[in-house]
Amino acid sequence: MSNSYKLLIILLLTFTMLFGDGCEAKQVATVNYNSKLVVHYINVGQGDCSLIQIENKNILIDAGPNDAANSVVNYLNSAGVKGLDLIIATHPHEDHIGGMANVIRKFPVKIMYAPRKISYTEEFNDMVAALRSKKMKIHVAIVTGMEQVLLKGSDYELKILAPLHENYDEVNNYSVVCKLQYKNTSFLFTGDAESPVEDELLQKGSDIKADVLKVAHHGSRYSSTQEFINKVSPKIAVISCGKNNDYGHPAPDTLTRLREAEIKTYRTDVTGTVVILSDGQNVRRWQPEHVY
Numbered sequence: 001m002s003n004s005y006k007l008l009i010i011l012l013l014t015f016t017m018l019f020g021d022g023c024e025a026k027q028v029a030t031v032n033y034n035s036k037l038v039v040h041y042i043n044v045g046q047g048d049c050s051l052i053q054i055e056n057k058n059i060l061i062d063a064g065p066n067d068a069a070n071s072v073v074n075y076l077n078s079a080g081v082k083g084l085d086l087i088i089a090t091h092p093h094e095d096h097i098g099g100m101a102n103v104i105r106k107f108p109v110k111i112m113y114a115p116r117k118i119s120y121t122e123e124f125n126d127m128v129a130a131l132r133s134k135k136m137k138i139h140v141a142i143v144t145g146m147e148q149v150l151l152k153g154s155d156y157e158l159k160i161l162a163p164l165h166e167n168y169d170e171v172n173n174y175s176v177v178c179k180l181q182y183k184n185t186s187f188l189f190t191g192d193a194e195s196p197v198e199d200e201l202l203q204k205g206s207d208i209k210a211d212v213l214k215v216a217h218h219g220s221r222y223s224s225t226q227e228f229i230n231k232v233s234p235k236i237a238v239i240s241c242g243k244n245n246d247y248g249h250p251a252p253d254t255l256t257r258l259r260e261a262e263i264k265t266y267r268t269d270v271t272g273t274v275v276i277l278s279d280g281q282n283v284r285r286w287q288p289e290h291v292y
């Protein structure tokens with residue numbers, strides 16, 4: 001190896017040690033939301049990624065697609081996340097678990113839940129490899145009889161409402177549906193669950209009423225039936241989808257149903273990351289001060 005080559009390698013190594021490999025999170029000043037509960041619907045383009053922060057606990061539901069993997073880690077850093085108490089992978093599609101391996105590798109993670117549904121894809125294998133490297137196992141998310149409580153504090157509780165069995169035709173319908181209750185306010189997370197799951201939840205009489213609804217399947221026409229929206233009866237709906245995505249998400253019918261029910265609806269493709277705060281009695285969208 002020539003001397004100039006050696007020098008180049010040393011310079012590159014020094015550069016990497018000092019500045020990282022370009023994938024490291026930028027340190028951004030942490031926003032003080034002044035709220036005990038903060039729910040971030042992180043803009044990951046076409047995909048899903050939600051972060052719940054409550055009583056010093058950090059919970060991540062999905063981690064966006066592959067191409068958002070670094071921006072998710074950056075966002076978590078900027079939100080002051082030092083570790084994750086709980087991760088939920090709602091179902092093994094790329095737009096939900098593409099960024100998961102990166103998150104698992106970059107943060108200490110206490111526990112992970114996912115449905116018992118595997119996928120023969122690179123991102124699924126990568127997620128499993130990341131879990132193995134940390135000697136972690138996936139806990140199976142399923143509701144058989146009693147609803148499964150994942151995390152509980154003095155005044156909050158996160159529980160799973162679905163999947164209700166393990167014989168769905170569509171991968172989307174294995175989605176973990178979960179509800180966070182904080183005092184008198186509640187948030188429903190639906191993954192990509194479609195109308196057959198919505199019907200099951202309605203028939204079972206599950207406690208789906210919520211103040212804030214993460215609209216299922218990026219607002220697609222296969223979810224959000226009128227009956228389901230009526231029963232959830234949210235004040236705020238959040239749709240996570242990419243700008244000009246190939247799927248036509250959100251569907252015009254879904255938007256019409258939300259508008260006619262007078263539900264305030266935010267879209268990550270229009271407004272970017274959506275942050276909702278709860279004081280235990282009311283929910284409201286957080287906006288930077290300069291917006292007012």
Ligand SMILES: [Zn+2]
Pocket residue numbers: 047048093095096192217218
């Ligand atoms: Zn999806």
